[in-house]
Amino acid sequence: DAGVTQSPTHLIKTRGQQVTLRCSPKSGHDTVSWYQQALGQGPQFIFQYYEEEERQRGNFPDRFSGHQFPNYSSELNVNALLLGDSALYLCASSLGQGILDEQYFGPGTRLTVT
Amino acid sequence: KQEVTQIPAALSVPEGENLVLNCSFTDSAIYNLQWFRQDPGKGLTSLLLIQSSQREQTSGRLNASLDKSSGRSTLYIAASQPGDSATYLCAVRGGTYKYIFGTGTRLKVLA
Numbered sequence: 094d095a096g097v098t099q100s101p102t103h104l105i106k107t108r109g110q111q112v113t114l115r116c117s118p119k120s121g122h123d124t125v126s127w128y129q130q131a132l133g134q135g136p137q138f139i140f141q142y143y144e145e146e147e148r149q150r151g152n153f154p155d156r157f158s159g160h161q162f163p164n165y166s167s168e169l170n171v172n173a174l175l176l177g178d179s180a181l182y183l184c185a186s187s188l189g190q191g192i193l194d195e196q197y198f199g200p201g202t203r204l205t206v207t
Numbered sequence: 208k209q210e211v212t213q214i215p216a217a218l219s220v221p222e223g224e225n226l227v228l229n230c231s232f233t234d235s236a237i238y239n240l241q242w243f244r245q246d247p248g249k250g251l252t253s254l255l256l257i258q259s260s261q262r263e264q265t266s267g268r269l270n271a272s273l274d275k276s277s278g279r280s281t282l283y284i285a286a287s288q289p290g291d292s293a294t295y296l297c298a299v300r301g302g303t304y305k306y307i308f309g310t311g312t313r314l315k316v317l318a
Contacts, residue, residue, distance in 0.1 A: 097250075126305070135211070135296055135308030136251070149304040183250055196241060196298075196306065198251040 095120055097186050097199035105205045106174050114169040114202045118186030124148075125167040126196065127159060128183040136183055142167050143189040171204075179206045209234045209301055213309035220287055221317050228282040228312045230297035235275045241306065242271050242282050243296045251296065254282070287316045 098117045106112050118125050124143045128136035138151035142161035161167045165186075171178055181203050185196040210233045220226055230240070239258045243251040255264045255271040257280070263272040270283040280297055294313045298306040 099250075128308075133310070135298075135310045136306075138305035138307070141304050143304075151305060181248070185251075194239070194300070195253060195256045197253060198243070200250040203248070 099199040103203045111172045116184030117166045119197045122186035124187045124189035126185045127169045130181040174206045209307045211309040213312050217313040219315045230280040232278045232299050238300045240299045245294045289316045289318045292316050
């Protein structure tokens, strides 16, 4: 049973560039959430996708956008990168309508903005 | 606004010791609480999920309790081992879909 997968593992970008991160949820899951984790901090919620729609959003600017595909995989796009966007980006999957919405996380994508 | 605090921020114990990690939250109207483990530079591994109607959950040497009225959860680790060294995070979900995380407790178990 494949768990949550993310690609790429590491990424180095320059300020002002754009980046796309990818996530495939755990088999059987239909909901994907994205989190940003700065060094030494807990993850911060960016947004959640369910049924190909953004269901909820955290306190992140519009530079952060996403998409969910019919196979439930998801992309996180960040435009006009800032140095402060350097972080570990985590994807979590869960069942959207279940009571037991335990979240399963992927290994993350380490983004470095120079 | 929900805030989650974990104390202590770091903990170092000798192997074999039983230990307790604490998590407190400001809004008791939570849907569930989840404990995670994170190794350096890695993703999060789910340890235990406690629904709001439950008082505790157990998995192997781990036991998590939840007291909604006081806004507290504890993670008890029995007979700690060097392999338990990691950062432990708790996260709460309220009436929305997002989880609010604490900043974690960095645990080091000395052989």
